[in-house]
Amino acid sequence: MDPAVANVPPMKDLTIDNITENTVLINSQSSDQRLTYVMERLVTHLHDFARETRLSTSEWMAALNFLVRVGQISSDVRHEFILLSDILGLSLLVDAIDHPKPPSSTEGSVLGPFHTHDPPTIGNGASMSSDPKGEPCLVVCTVKDVQGNPVEGVKVDIWETDSTGHYDVQYKDLESPDGRCVMRSDREGGFWFKAIVPVPYPIPHDGPVGQLLKLLKRHPWRPAHMHFMFEKPGWDHLITALYIRNDPYETSDAVFGVKQSLIVDFTTASPDEAKKYGVEEGSKILKHDFVLVSEEETSKLRDRNALEALARLGRKVKLIDHLPVPDLD
Amino acid sequence: MDPAVANVPPMKDLTIDNITENTVLINSQSSDQRLTYVMERLVTHLHDFARETRLSTSEWMAALNFLVRVGQISSDVRHEFILLSDILGLSLLVDAIDHPKPPSSTEGSVLGPFHTHDPPTIGNGASMSSDPKGEPCLVVCTVKDVQGNPVEGVKVDIWETDSTGHYDVQYKDLESPDGRCVMRSDREGGFWFKAIVPVPYPIPHDGPVGQLLKLLKRHPWRPAHMHFMFEKPGWDHLITALYIRNDPYETSDAVFGVKQSLIVDFTTASPDEAKKYGVEEGSKILKHDFVLVSEEETSKLRDRNALEALARLGRKVKLIDHLPVPDLD
Structure with missing residues (x-):
């Protein structure tokens, strides 16, 4: 992608305090609203986790090496x-x-x-x-x-x-x-x-x-x-x-x-x-x-639960394909 | 471990609303306060992520399969x-x-x-x-x-x-x-x-x-x-x-x-x-x-930043080996 046409703000001098909003912004270029929402919540939670624990470089590295081992021991018959x-x-x-x-x-x-x-x-x-x-x-x-x-x-x-x-x-x-x-x-x-x-x-x-x-x-x-x-x-x-x-x-x-x-x-x-x-x-x-x-009954119940739960969390969402995305209207 | 001596509450009938506190409890048996704190924040954020996105089974499975692939393409020269x-x-x-x-x-x-x-x-x-x-x-x-x-x-x-x-x-x-x-x-x-x-x-x-x-x-x-x-x-x-x-x-x-x-x-x-x-x-x-x-100056600055940041987040913590854990005193 030509960076000149990328519709994102300049990403420079990112700090503990602004890295999250900037990562979320650069992850928001897809037209897939669900993907954008899931990534926004994922990045926010990952970053908050690091900030709340003041995660150290050695802990982070240990975690990444752990995840590599989790992937590498997996096989067709072991997930x-x-x-x-x-x-x-x-x-x-x-x-x-x-x-x-x-x-x-x-x-x-x-x-x-x-x-x-x-x-x-x-x-x-x-x-x-x-x-x-x-x-x-x-x-x-x-x-x-x-x-x-x-x-x-x-x-x-x-x-x-x-x-x-x-x-x-x-x-x-x-x-x-x-x-x-x-x-x-x-x-x-x-x-x-x-x-x-x-x-x-x-x-x-x-x-x-x-x-x-x-x-x-x-x-x-x-x-x-x-x-x-x-x-x-x-x-x-x-x-x-x-x-x-x-x-x-x-x-x-x-x-x-x-x-x-x-x-x-x-x-x-x-x-x-x-x-x-x-x-x-x-x-x-x-x-x-x-x-x-029935699938129909489950689907209705799932939709209702989702809207109620997210309203309780104070999130304004709408459902697309029965999955929540932010309601920006 | 003999489950009879495990100092954890009964784990049964776990729901969207109580799974997090119970997972945190069963993860809190180690004497390593830092491990307990990091796991508590990790589980809380992972679960909140699933709750806030109403993560579907197929999205979750796609993510787990993605993580397997991330592990499996890794090698001594590619992390x-x-x-x-x-x-x-x-x-x-x-x-x-x-x-x-x-x-x-x-x-x-x-x-x-x-x-x-x-x-x-x-x-x-x-x-x-x-x-x-x-x-x-x-x-x-x-x-x-x-x-x-x-x-x-x-x-x-x-x-x-x-x-x-x-x-x-x-x-x-x-x-x-x-x-x-x-x-x-x-x-x-x-x-x-x-x-x-x-x-x-x-x-x-x-x-x-x-x-x-x-x-x-x-x-x-x-x-x-x-x-x-x-x-x-x-x-x-x-x-x-x-x-x-x-x-x-x-x-x-x-x-x-x-x-x-x-x-x-x-x-x-x-x-x-x-x-x-x-x-x-x-x-x-x-x-x-x-x-x-110098290591000494960095260490002091890191400690001060950690305590200030966590105070701003409303978390009562103390430092053990320069890393925050909840201050329960």
Whole structure:
């Protein structure tokens, strides 16, 4: 770009007191109002962070080197920046903002770094885990709308660790996906499958995020849970998990995912259930009814929440594509 | 860590409104008060950023994937996170906070991502560039204290690009350092060397930082400059640069480094100078006197600035190792 035509003020002699407004100005040349707003808030918060902490050069350099390590340990099967976002509470926050839930619907939880895109599709009754050391369990679920009507044909991603607390992708010699599957809800909104009883496990803590947790005297454990993700056009994308009651880490999840409404109990198979599902009488069953919200309802709720929250913060905004930008009119 | 002994409140049912205070609490178990304070401000600003922008899941994911790319393109000779910090004005800000300058001293500028630790040490009169296409120039400098006394034995790192605007480390087939050197100031505080006239150049823009600049409709250019770094025990570490007057990018430096006091002019060698320095009469000379500040003076100034700035921000702090932490007494 020819600097002579750049519509920005002279950038010279920038100081602690004027660097922010000038950086914001030079970042405001795009016609994308959302980008301009997001960058304005990002730069302001980053700079305020440095000013409020009087960040030293050596601290700043340590942070930048930490971020390089976070990027470099990441791979197709390990997203250390998601993990960092998780342990800082940012993932949970963004999910709560983007996927508001009406009272009767299923709450969301963190995606985590271990969702993959290649799990096998299985039918009702099949098993999604081949770990012989896992304690078998049956999982019987439905997907309904907030009025209680079944939702058919929902794509459901399910994933959990093996009995040692590791996801398939954490094994270097993995040949095919394990402990994960995709299912489709049937006409009654049902889907059921065989799995193993989830166990608590530490998030990967052999990398920079683990080092940070250690510095902060935080443990890396997550309570036992099974991940679920629901997708169907017209319905709000639901990322959630079910947590097994009375886990030792139930109230100290390293990534803040636990919600009371997502804590579940196992029951044991009655003679009828054993016969119906082809499992042994007395074996463990986990039953859960998930409730999806329509995209339209979520979108309205998200818009309303955004406008109300930003009004409370004293920010005059309007929504473009359902995302706030400053309202300069 | 045994969660039973973790001195933290139950972390469950976290929402947009309570996630921040809870994340801050669980991050406050270390005895390192500075770490606790820095994390508290970091988490608060990150969360406020998400709340004020109503950050969407897809924007958040795009940002995390961007950060992975920033980490992965980084190497021993390319620190893309420094570059990112540079273009966001954060590097200049941190330098200004950490290295306050009394009026008569040399101002700081950005380090940039191209300083290396293996340049050859050269003596007065030697050349630091072997580029035959560069326009030769002589650089004649002194290092003094604020009272005008020479400072002897200062380690001076100097680095610049070649005539095409590339640093040595940007060439894959580089065999030995070029366009960079280390010198020591002599008894009169002097050091002089042969170099080439600096040219403007774009910061590396073939990576994620370049993509961001493009999105923001910003150019990647830096005005012509030569980097200098001064180190001697007892003296505040000075990272600076000299900028050549009337560069087309003088007022739109992509990394905000230009300061009026660092803009310099070339003169031409008089007969006496030509003889003294062994250069051709009329050839270009750049003369500059650098002024260092003692570590003690800088430290006092930094402490005073920190306490004053945080008082203006309404934060009650005390200094531990010259860095602010909340004063809870």
